[in-house]
Amino acid sequence: MAITRSRRPTVFAVLLLALVASHACSRRGSCRGEYCGTLVLSVAGSVTTLLPPVSTTSAERNIFDQIFLRLADFTASGVTIGDSGFVPQLARSWEWSDPLTLTFHLDPRARWQDGPPVTAADVQFTFESYTDTAVAAGDLTALRHIAAVTATDSFTAVFRFRNQYPEAFFDATFHMRILPAHLLRDTQRRDWSTGAFGHAPIGNGPYRLVRWVPNETVELAADSSFFLGRPHVRRLIWRFATDMNLAVTQVVSGEADAIEVLVGPANIERAQAAEHLQLYPYPGVTYTFLRFNLRANGDSLRQHPVFADPDVRRALVLATDRASMVQSATAGRAKVPPGPMPQKWTWLWVPELTPPPFDTAQANQLLTARGWRDADGDGIRDRAGRKLSFHVAVPSTSGLRKQYARLLQEQFRAVGAELLIDEMDNAALGERLAAGTFDTALESFETDPTPTSGVPLIWGSGGGSNFGHYRNAVFDRQVSIASAAPTQSAAVSAWVTALKTLDRDAPGIMLYALDNVAAVDKRFTDVQIRPDSWLALVRNWRIPPDRLNERDRVGR
Amino acid sequence: MTAWLLRRLATAFAIVFTVVTFCFIAIHLAPGTPFLPEEGRAINPAAVAHLRREYGLDQPLPVQYVRYLAALARGNLGESFSQHRPVAAAIASAIPNTVVLAGAALVIDFVLGIALGAYQAARARRRADAALTTATLFIYSLPIFWLGLVLLLVFGQWLGWFPVGGVTDPVFYDSLSWFGKLGDRLYHLALPALTLGIVGAAGTARFQRAALIEALSQDFVRTARAKGLPESAVVIRHALRDALLPVIALLGLALPFLLTGAVLVETVFAWPGLGKLATDAIAARDYPLVLAATMLASIAVVLGSLIADLLTALADPRVRLVA
Numbered sequence: 001m002a003i004t005r006s007r008r009p010t011v012f013a014v015l016l017l018a019l020v021a022s023h024a025c026s027r028r029g030s031c032r033g034e035y036c037g038t039l040v041l042s043v044a045g046s047v048t049t050l051l052p053p054v055s056t057t058s059a060e061r062n063i064f065d066q067i068f069l070r071l072a073d074f075t076a077s078g079v080t081i082g083d084s085g086f087v088p089q090l091a092r093s094w095e096w097s098d099p100l101t102l103t104f105h106l107d108p109r110a111r112w113q114d115g116p117p118v119t120a121a122d123v124q125f126t127f128e129s130y131t132d133t134a135v136a137a138g139d140l141t142a143l144r145h146i147a148a149v150t151a152t153d154s155f156t157a158v159f160r161f162r163n164q165y166p167e168a169f170f171d172a173t174f175h176m177r178i179l180p181a182h183l184l185r186d187t188q189r190r191d192w193s194t195g196a197f198g199h200a201p202i203g204n205g206p207y208r209l210v211r212w213v214p215n216e217t218v219e220l221a222a223d224s225s226f227f228l229g230r231p232h233v234r235r236l237i238w239r240f241a242t243d244m245n246l247a248v249t250q251v252v253s254g255e256a257d258a259i260e261v262l263v264g265p266a267n268i269e270r271a272q273a274a275e276h277l278q279l280y281p282y283p284g285v286t287y288t289f290l291r292f293n294l295r296a297n298g299d300s301l302r303q304h305p306v307f308a309d310p311d312v313r314r315a316l317v318l319a320t321d322r323a324s325m326v327q328s329a330t331a332g333r334a335k336v337p338p339g340p341m342p343q344k345w346t347w348l349w350v351p352e353l354t355p356p357p358f359d360t361a362q363a364n365q366l367l368t369a370r371g372w373r374d375a376d377g378d379g380i381r382d383r384a385g386r387k388l389s390f391h392v393a394v395p396s397t398s399g400l401r402k403q404y405a406r407l408l409q410e411q412f413r414a415v416g417a418e419l420l421i422d423e424m425d426n427a428a429l430g431e432r433l434a435a436g437t438f439d440t441a442l443e444s445f446e447t448d449p450t451p452t453s454g455v456p457l458i459w460g461s462g463g464g465s466n467f468g469h470y471r472n473a474v475f476d477r478q479v480s481i482a483s484a485a486p487t488q489s490a491a492v493s494a495w496v497t498a499l500k501t502l503d504r505d506a507p508g509i510m511l512y513a514l515d516n517v518a519a520v521d522k523r524f525t526d527v528q529i530r531p532d533s534w535l536a537l538v539r540n541w542r543i544p545p546d547r548l549n550e551r552d553r554v555g556r
Numbered sequence: 557m558t559a560w561l562l563r564r565l566a567t568a569f570a571i572v573f574t575v576v577t578f579c580f581i582a583i584h585l586a587p588g589t590p591f592l593p594e595e596g597r598a599i600n601p602a603a604v605a606h607l608r609r610e611y612g613l614d615q616p617l618p619v620q621y622v623r624y625l626a627a628l629a630r631g632n633l634g635e636s637f638s639q640h641r642p643v644a645a646a647i648a649s650a651i652p653n654t655v656v657l658a659g660a661a662l663v664i665d666f667v668l669g670i671a672l673g674a675y676q677a678a679r680a681r682r683r684a685d686a687a688l689t690t691a692t693l694f695i696y697s698l699p700i701f702w703l704g705l706v707l708l709l710v711f712g713q714w715l716g717w718f719p720v721g722g723v724t725d726p727v728f729y730d731s732l733s734w735f736g737k738l739g740d741r742l743y744h745l746a747l748p749a750l751t752l753g754i755v756g757a758a759g760t761a762r763f764q765r766a767a768l769i770e771a772l773s774q775d776f777v778r779t780a781r782a783k784g785l786p787e788s789a790v791v792i793r794h795a796l797r798d799a800l801l802p803v804i805a806l807l808g809l810a811l812p813f814l815l816t817g818a819v820l821v822e823t824v825f826a827w828p829g830l831g832k833l834a835t836d837a838i839a840a841r842d843y844p845l846v847l848a849a850t851m852l853a854s855i856a857v858v859l860g861s862l863i864a865d866l867l868t869a870l871a872d873p874r875v876r877l878v879a
Contacts (some may be wrong), residue, residue, distance in 0.1 A: 029731070038727055045594070046836070048640040057594045136603055194640045214639070214649055215828035215836075217726040232869045237726045242826045246708075246721055253713045253720045286596055394596060426595045427588030434589075446596040457598055465598045471745070524871045551727045 020476035029553030035224070037233040037552045039524070041535075042247040042256035046215050046240045049198030052177040052453075053130050053137035058446070062260070062535050063238060066220055067203035068177035071104050071123065071157075072169075076530050078347065080174075080450040081488055083165040089228070090118055090178055090204065091157075099164040102172055106155040109227035112180050113208045120151030125181035134141045134190040139175035141464075142453055146172060166486050167452055174449070178204065206231045206539040216242060223524075232526075232542035235555055251277065257521040260534050264400060265331035271519040283531045284334075284514040285345035288401065288444045290392065290408065291508045292316075295469045297391075298437045305470075306390055307439070313506040314356075315366035319415040320408065321358040326512050329403050334512040339499035340455060342447050343513045344531045347488060352496045355510070356503065363415045374416055380426040381416035390439035393432055396423040401442045403512060433467040441467070442511075449532050451495060452483040459502060470507035523547040563650050564865070566712045569857040575854040576847060580624065582840075583846050584617055590637045590841040608719045611637065613843075624847070631715040634844035638837065646833060651852075652831035653723060657752065657821065660745055664753025665760055665810060670796075670803065672757065673764025677799075680769050688761070695758035700817050704751040704824035711747060718747045722827035748825040752817045756810060763806055767799035774798065801872050808864025 004521045047060045052068055055061060072086040072094070079085030080260070083094070091104040110118040127149035130137045139443055144169065147160045159172050183202055187195055201209055206228070207220035218238045222231040239256055239435035241247035248267045250256040252274045262268045262279075271277050292313050296302040306312055322336040335343060338353035372381040372388050382389040394405045401541040402423065409419040419440075432438045445465075457463045458480050461471045478501055518534060520527050523543050591607040592599060607748075608614050612623065627634060633643035674694065676685045712720040719725065724740050732740055771777065772795045780794045781787075819831030826832070830849055837845035 018771065040727060048638065054640075056597070136606065138597075138600070138603075188686065194635060194642075198640065211730075213828075214641075214646070215832065216723060216826075219726065235727075239722060239726055240826065241721060242823050242832065246824070246826055249708065249713050253716060255720050389607050397595065425588065425839055427590070429594055429838065430592040430599050430604075431587060431589040434599060442595045454598070462599050464602065554728055554731050 003286055006115040014418050023551045031553040033545055035234055036548050038235040039233045040237045040239060040256040042239050042241055042250040042259045044241050044244045044247040049146055050201045051192055051198035053135050054193040063218055065533050066207040067201055067205045068178055069205050070173050072173040074174055074532055080170040083169040090471055100161045102159040104157045108155055109203055115203045118204050119154045120157040122178050122181045123157035124149045124151045126176050126179045130176050132189050135192055142171055142175045165484055231539035251519055259519050262517045262519055268517055277519045280518045280529050282516050282529045284516040285342050285344045286444050286446045287337050287340060287342045287513040289508045289510045291441045291468045293438055293444055293468050295436060297439050300436045305313055305386055309370060310505055311366050311370050317356050317506045317509050318359045318363035320411055320509050322511060325407050337510045337513040340345055340510060348495055353499055360415055380418045391420045391422050393438045393441040394421060394423050395426055395429050405442055455479055472505055475501045564862055571858055572854045576851050579847055579850045580621055583843050587840045603653045615716045633848045636842055636845045638840035638842040643844045647848055650833040654818055657748055657829055658818055660749035661752035661814055665756030668757035669760025670764050672761035674768055674796055676765040677768035692758040700755055700821040701824055704821050707747050707751055719744050748821050748827050752821045764803055767802045768795055771795040771799040804867045804871055805864055808861040811860030815853050
């Protein structure tokens with residue numbers, strides 16, 4: 001029968017309905033029991049390679065953490081001194097034969113996802129790869145204390161250290177995910193960042209890659225024969241959103257099950273209002289600060305006309321009401337750090353360290369004493385013809401830091417200092433920091449579990465990211481002492497001393513250390529989050545069989 | 557016709573070359589550097605400098621430009637700094653998504669726009685026409701990204717009628733039948749295509765209305781009416797055919813609108829097309845990817861204009877293509 005013109009719209013409508021119905025009706029799955037479950041994770045950003053030494057983003061790290069294991073896994077205790085803060089992973093045991101020699105005995109049950117066992121040769125190959133400058137691994141400097149790694153037999157790897165230090169075990173295990181020598185040995189290391197393995201990795205972890213659609217999704221499937229126990233959740237799917245707003249929307253609307261961090265009070269409120277979501281606060285890993293450039297803007301050979309003077313820096317610290325800023329900008333979802341420290345370093349948040357007080361009277365006194373007076377009555381202090389006016393470089397992608405820039409502007413104005421805000425994207429900000437073409441910058445820094453790497457990197461005289469050119473040999477020495485502290489209590493005491501020196505010198509204003517808040521669908525139980533890697537324990541998350549829905553039953 | 561086509565192709569080549577050259581200079585002069593880690597992670601200036609050397613960015617700009625053109629002449633678009641894969645592969649994976657989005661939006665734009673315009677013209681200066689004129693002007697004035705966010709919020713999050721971003725359902729897609737997969741894709745396409753399409757449709761409707769009102773005052777329309785044809789036949793078969801000619805020209809102009817709109821819509825809906833690829837590449841200062849995306853966009857715009865001219869000539873015998 002021919003379709004008349006008048007019936008065409010009806011036919012199209014029926015076809016469209018059939019398509020939608022077919023789409024809905026074909027959502028049938030058969031998985032039942034304890035080992036079903038799909039966890040869809042929404043993330044703002046994307047991934048480009050899953051080869052650990054060349055991966056650079058936190059999304060990549062979250063994914064490859066499920067594919068590649070370490071020799072020993074870090075625990076939630078956060079203890080980086082000695083080996084008490086670690087549990088066996090690829091290595092089932094280890095011992096020190098002398099203060100410079102650490103021997104790992106690999107678990108013979110550990111296998112690569114293509115079949116062969118994980119051997120000591122893989123460990124040796126991994127160390128050689130991470131320390132090869134052609135690979136340009138981000139963790140290269142963290143491995144500088146390890147002289148060599150050798151394989152004495154198939155399942156015994158020996159680490160030789162150049163010197164004895166308390167965090168040797170941490171360095172040997174935390175920074176490296178063991179790589180498959182049999183698959184990577186014949187590839188050019190300088191091409192690893194663009195190589196095929198990074199897009200189709202074969203690992204030794206609880207999950208294996210099954211699908212990757214660039215800029216859309218990555219899907220991992222559980223290895224039912226994983227030697228440390230079968231993961232309960234069968235599928236992990238990452239959905240890549242363009243920004244945090246869309247990522248949160250996906251979780252709130254139920255299209256995704258979990259998100260690592262709800263950035264900002266507004267997003268936390270949205271997630272709180274969603275009945276199907278459970279929020280999980282956990283210590284944050286970043287701190288945010290205003291960095292002063294102690295050298296002239298664009299000329300690192302000259303001193304900065306304002307910030308070379310420590311009293312001016314201290315005055316600006318005193319003029320900053322950080323407690324009220326944290327309350328108003330983050331709705332109390334952050335703390336004012338007494339030093340360059342995230343909330344993750346819980347052991348270092350001790351009463352001996354307190355943030356400087358908010359004291360505008362003292363700030364005004366200091367500035368006046370240093371010759372900064374408002375001679376022309378325009379509300380801005382000046383000295384020898386130069387106004388107390390300077391710029392702050394702020395990343396345009398961070399709403400919170402933009403808000404902080406405006407709050408700082410108001411607070412500095414109260415003591416006669418003018419802050420001019422320059423918003424720019426991350427690429428421009430990074431370039432200006434590296435070139436020293438800034439007065440002040442609002443930066444955030446994501447830390448390791450230990451201060452021994454990040455603090456000297458950002459604030460030490462030889463630190464690669466010490467863009468403000470702060471130099472103090474006493475502070476450097478105190479950091480060295482703290483880094484060599486043999487026990488946790490000795491480390492606390494030594495770090496307190498070092499951070500008090502930093503506080504006196506005021507090379508920056510430590511503004512806030514955020515709480516992290518994750519959101520996870522309520523059908524998941526046994527949800528444990530480790531601050532250093534929020535999905536580190538995801539293989540233990542589970543969905544009780546009576547809470548499984550269609551998305552849990554469907555699929556591979 | 558052949559001479560005309562050759563001349564237009566030569567002009568098109570010159571335009572694309574100029575765009576690429578201008579873009580090459582602009583992106584290299586823009587503040588910012590590639591190879592930075594994601595925000596919040598420590599910047600290693602030595603590693604950045606090492607990578608700049610590896611990719612030849614330490615060379616003078618003219619040297620880099622000549623090298624780029626030489627590679628381009630060999631069909632090599634280079635290696636993406638941020639995607640860790642060849643630019644050609646990154647572009648190839650994004651193009652189908654943008655073509656589907658822009659194609660669907662184009663259909664909505666012209667079908668809806670022409671229908672609305674014709675409806676308004678047939679009821680010119682009546683209440684319905686006035687209401688639709690106000691409505692189309694309002695929609696045409698809306699920023700696309702804002703409209704996308706509103707549609708996403710209302711139909712995605714609040715009502716739950718449509719998915720919140722993406723091209724397919726990552727959980728169910730693989731288990732769907734062929735028919736189901738098609739349905740899933742259309743389901744995910746709906747909101748982004750509507751966002752891009754209805755703003756264009758509002759503009760097309762206004763254009764179509766004016767053209768049709770003009771056509772309805774022509775002598776041949778009066779003749780058709782005098783012959784006793786029904787008004788619908790007069791409007792659709794006679795006046796509308798004449799009034800479509802300027803709308804065909806509009807087709808060529810719609811392409812730049814769709815491409816620029818796609819940049820915003822793809823970003824709002826996490827649609828992994830050329831626009832989102834270019835936006836991400838700009839943020840990462842991924843020079844080869846930015847250049848390739850720009851070149852492709854300029855080629856599309858130039859070709860769109862060429863095709864519109866050809867279609868106009870085919871549709872209107874009064875138009876002659878003269879070199």
